Each structure stands twice: as C-alpha cells, then as structure tokens.
Amino acid sequence: MTTSTPEEARTQIVNMVREFVRRDVEPVAAQLDRDDETPHELINTMKELGLFGITVPEKYGGMGLDYTTFAMIFEEISKGFMSLSGAIGTHHILTYVLTHYGTEGQKQRFLPKLASGQIRGGLALTEPEGGTDVANLKTTAHKDGEEYVINGTKMFITNGRYGDAFCLLARTDPDAETKHKGISCFIVEKGDPGFRVGRDLDKMGYRGLDTCELFFENFHIPEDNLIGGEEGLGFGQVMSGLETGRINIAARAVGVAQAAFNAAIRYSQQRETFGVPISQHQAIQLKLADMATKIQAARLLTYDAAAKKDRGERVDLETGMAKLFASEACQEITLEAMRIHGGAGFIKDSPVERYYRDAPLMIIGEGTNEVLRLVIARQLLRRPEYQI
C-alpha cells in the first residue's frame, strides 16, 4: 500500500476543492450574489468534503491540515465565490480556540460535531460600540451557581442566522486591572429564547452569506462552556485565533484578485479596439503586469505567514503584513480588472463587478488595515530581526 507524502496530500485536497469550485460554485455564484441567497447545497457539499474540519486534529474527527493547505483552500474557494469561504472562516476560529484552549471535555463535546459540520460555528466578538476597540465590549457574563448569564448585543456576526454555536467574548470582571483581563471566552449554542438572532444586514458585497445582529437577554449557559475553564483569558485566546483568521482573509484576497486577473486577461485578448485586441495596447499590458506581480507578492506573503505558523513560529506581524498587502492589492486589482473591461466591467453581467464589491470586506475583516498597520509598526519597533 502506498501512502502519500504531505505535499501529495495537499495537492490532492487543493485539486479536490478546485474541482468542486469549477463544477458546482462558478456556475451559480453570480445568481447567489444577485439574490443574496445562502448556498445551503454548496455548504452541504463542503461538509461532505470535510472542509468544516480542515484544521481540527484527526483525533477529533478533522483533517488536521497545516495552515499552508488551509490558505490554499480559502484561495480556491474565493476564486469562485468569496462568500462561500465565509461559511468556514469564523467557524475555523471557533475550532481553533477550542483546539488550543479548550478543556479535554470541551474538545470531545464540540470538535467532532464542528469538524463534520453537524454544528456550524461563528465568532461573536464585535458589538455596536466595540469593533476595533474590542476590549470596550459591553456584553456581560455573570456567574449564577453552575451557570453564566449572558446579556448584550453582538453586531455584524457572520453565520449569525444559520450558525449553531459561537465563540463569544463577554466581560466577566468589570473591575479587572485592565479591560482586557476582565474578558472571557465562551462557546454559546442556540436553542434558548434568551439567544435571539436580529436582522440580516444588507451588504454591498459578501452577499449570499448571513451577517446578523445577535441579542442575548438573560441567556443561561452551563459554566462548562467557559473555554478553558478559567475566566479572564478570553481576549488573548481570540486574538490568537484571529491571527489564523488573517491568513484566511489574505488567502481570500489572493483568490478574488486572481479571479479578477483571469477575467481581465481573457477579456483583453477578446476585445478589439483600433483593429487589435486591447492586450496589444501597452497601457493594458502595464496593468496586466502590475496586477500579476502584486498577486504573486500577496500569495507569497500569505504562504510565508502560513508556513511560519506551521513551524510554530510567532506570526502576529507576518499574518498582519499578509492580510494588509493582499487585501489592498485585491482592491486595486479588482478595480484594474474593471477598467480593462471598460463599460462592460460596470455592468452586473460581468463577474468583475462582484469581485470589486467583495474586495473591501478583506480590508475591514479580522482587524481593519488601519489598525493592522499600527500592530505591524509596534512589532517592527520591538523586534530587532526586522532591522536588517
């Protein structure tokens, strides 16, 4: 019996996802975007392909893949329909936090169901008064016997309507020495009227995926849902999860940018002006060269951050750089792809208009690029290895 090497296994999985995207996703992406319709069937196929458990250890029913393969999977899905990658994006942050910080009991209770997609997960961090300033969150969790009682409102929660369980940050100690230290992380499941889903937000892009408000009104959960069983550690647990979230966002940006480039280079060879395909005009060639160069740079930064994570190295700066560069490049490339299409690029028949609307999510999600620049700068000033 032959066993495949890790590289062969990676190639097989990435090819499987690419085939799924070409066969099932690309033909319906425009319609799903237009109708803002949740692609339940595609999500079910993703469950069958094991994509809900890509980084969950095999011991708990997942595939236990590395972050380089993880990045490649997000890139492939996003070439077809970036919204679809959102179904497993914050789901992954929940599985990450459980895998790295959960008690053994919590891992056994939740990870197998999350890995199979029987339970769909999400991340409930942002609040009306606390997005970038997460530590300003107002949601509280009061201990009441063997339970916690949760009260508060979460905002912009991806998978809010169709997700089943969420990684939730709430304040357990209002008198803590610093705001961060008073925050704890819980896994909360739907099923009790104290946990209510509000309106679906009508988004310019990232359509076809539910993003909602969540309301918690005297919502009781067992004390055992406190991740890791210790209060006050939630902020650090989730920030660590967000580092891998930035690999996922950077990879999505590479995927969308690549799709925009593919459409643009194809169109440039078909559309003729002044008797020649526009690809023969130097002005268009300069755009194509810049676009492809930026995509390659973004991809390499993303894979480099993922490889460092795979080696167990510190990646706060690296994932920040990858996410910052890839998302800004994606925004520029989708605009250039639209310009290469001329008027046709502004019309909804062309996919480049969707890529252009999807690109800003990567600039905002998992930490805005403004704030990421500050995080990167702080690290640069502290870490001598970057002063070479």
Ligand SMILES: Cc1cc2nc3c(=O)[nH]c(=O)nc-3n(C[C@H](O)[C@H](O)[C@H](O)COP(=O)(O)OP(=O)(O)OC[C@H]3O[C@@H](n4cnc5c(N)ncnc54)[C@H](O)[C@@H]3O)c2cc1C
């Ligand atoms: C489609 C979508 C899906 C999302 N999904 C989720 C989800 O699943 N779970 C979740 O928890 N959240 C989610 N979010 C929330 C997202 O993470 C936040 O929107 C983001 O962190 C920014 O927070 P904010 O919107 O409150 O902006 P604000 O924090 O109000 O920022 C406004 C502006 O001020 C800038 N700014 C703020 N503070 C500083 C500073 N110190 N220095 C410099 N500039 C600053 C920001 O960069 C931004 O430009 C989602 C958002 C969107 C749009």
